[in-house]
Amino acid sequence: xxxxxxxxxxxxxxxxxxxxxxxxxxxxxxxxxxxxxxxxxxxxxx
Numbered sequence: 001x002x003x004x005x006x007x008x009x010x011x012x013x014x015x016x017x018x019x020x021x022x023x024x025x026x027x028x029x030x031x032x033x034x035x036x037x038x039x040x041x042x043x044x045x046x
Contacts, residue, residue: 019036
């Protein structure tokens with residue numbers, strides 16, 4: 001539609017679980033979300 005190619009990243013649940021370990025009880029929009037966004041931005045920047 002816009003001529004933009006979509007690149008889908010790998011689904012890396014094991015490393016995500018390691019990254020957010022200890023933040024299981026954080027509310028939505030809490031620190032766990034910040035960790036997830038940071039990881040996605042790092043991959044996107046590459």
